[in-house]
Amino acid sequence: MFKFKCANFLLFFYFLSGIFFCSSQNYRVLYKVNFHPQKNKTILKTEYMRLETLSKSKSIFYNQINKSDSIYSLSGNATPYLRFTITQDDKKYNYYGYFNDLFFVFNEPLKLDWQIGNKTSSFNGYKVQEAKIELDGRKWIALFASEIPITSGPYKFSGLPGLILKIYSEDGDYNFEMVELIKGSSENFSNTFQTSRYINLKKKKIANYIANFLKDPGSHSFTLQNTYGDRFDYSFSGERNSSYREMNEYIKNVHELYNNPIDNKIYILIF
Structure with a gap:
């Protein structure tokens, strides 16, 4: 009798495990980002940027150009502006980025103080609910689907009781929209993402480094590279000559191509 009960218990355990496994399947979400x-x-x-969920609250978010995928050709861009990767784990995120020769990572708590409204609508065949949040100086409106039990979202957004299918800034500068949802995919960018070259720094120190560079870029050394892979290494000679002035003017023009970052603080040069 005891063995029979144990067998039933094991069958019941396996059944519950199966339910849990099915309900916690991973997702790969492709977002179209207009900005x-x-x-x-x-x-x-x-x-185009992709969110890969590793569990209900763990994820990695990256630019699609980081992988060889034909979907990126839809954007018509060979060099991305949004050159960062973000991982989420429970209540914090890690931001991986690079500026000139500095590959950096910083981590901060996730902002979770959403204002969830009662308004519902439909988006891409899903029933969605509206939520608002203020993040890094911008006000955002999100549409999330509670039927998809994923709390991670694109960029630094997280904590809603369902997957974010669309989120946009009220000023109209940034808009993320889900264009593809794959359930149960075995692909995982986090397995190939190399974090060893990134230095863990405080966000303020990174901001200071970038600000100091932009004040006088000609007094630094850096590498310019075009979309064809051609490289040009510039080294400051110590003299503020014509080469120095030309580089300062060039970097100033490059910076003006992207002077409206999502969080208004982390600037990315497009060389």
Whole structure:
């Protein structure tokens, strides 16, 4: 009798495990990102970024150009502006980025103070609910689907009781929209993402490094590279000559191509 009860218990355990496994399947979500890279400009850029969920609250978010995928050709962009990777784990996120020769990572708590409204609508065949949040100086409106039990979202957004299918800034500068949802995929970018070259720094120190560089870029050394892979290494000679002035003017023009980052603080040069 005891063995029979144990067998039944094991069968019941396996049954529950199966339910848990099915309900916690991973997702791969492709977002189309429309944004204005320049302040007070009407120029609109489009890039594709992907969210891969590793569990209900763990995820990795990256630019699709980081993987060889034909979907990125839809954007018509060879060099991405949104060159960062973000991982989420429970209540914090890690931001991986690079600026010139500095590959950095910083981590901060996730912002979770959403204001969830009662308004519902439909988006891409899903019933969605509206929520609002303020993050890094911008006000955002999200549409999430509670039927998809994923709390992680694109960029630094997290904590809603369902997957974010669309989120946009009220100023109209940034808009993320889900265009593809794959359930139960075995692909995992986190297995190939190399974190060893990134230095763990405080966000303020990174911001200071970038600000100091932009004040006088010609007094630094850096590498320029175009979309064809051609490279040019610039080294400051110590003299503020014509080469120095030309580099300062060039970097100033490059910076103006992307002076409207999502969080208004972490600038990325497009060489």
